[in-house]
Amino acid sequence: MNEIVWSSVIVRWVHIVGAVIAVGGLFFLRFVVMPSAKTLADDAHEALRAAIRRRWAMVYGLCVLLLLGSGLFNYMAVSVPQHRGQGLYHALFGVKFVLAAIVFFVGSVLVGRSPTFEPIRRAAGTWMSLNLLLALIVVALACTLKFIPAVTPG
Ligand code: HEM
Secondary structure, three states: OOOOOHHHHHHHHHHHHHHHHHHHHHHHHHHHHHHHHOOOOHHHHHHHHHHHHHHHHHHHHHHHHHHHHHHHHHHHHHHHHHOOOOHHHHHHHHHHHHHHHHHHHHHHHHHOOOHHHHHHHHOHHHHHHHHHHHHHHHHHHHHHHHOOOOOOOO
8 A cells, every 4th residue: 555655745845835935025125125125225235135135044044945855855765766766757857966066155154244245146036036037947946856757656
């Protein structure tokens, strides 16, 4: 009899919750907070930006850890046994992983303070839109992976 593997369900839940908060947060910041904050006076705008940066850095950092941990578990414990020898699955997973790494990197640079990346922070709107687009491609790849038939049923 096929039984539900609860550890896999919980780890998948963690992965999806991490994705919802990280991608939803990026969307909210880019298309709701940024345009609204532009209506504020310069000093109020700056104070709001600093306060959001501090809090979002913590939330985003936690999401990155959850996505990485749960994603690696999902891949090693669930996907590899189910898709052994299936080149297409693992190639698409590789693309998803690299794009996710770029999303993590750009997101961290935007909330970071390193002077090297100041030009990126000065064009934050453009980089956030680009990062959001990449994150949506990552989600599209995840949906595709889900529907590649397993070689060995889980
Ligand atoms: C921007 C970062 C990421 C986002 C937004 C994201 C999003 C998602 C979503 C929405 C799913 C679908 C879950 C389901 O259908 O049950 C998924 C599945 C998955 N993710 Fe991620 N993910 C990200 C990063 C990662 C990383 C870094 C890894 C690996 C280390 C990873 C590994 C996986 C695996 C193995 C699956 C299962 C694919 C399948 O159904 O065969 N993800 N991801």
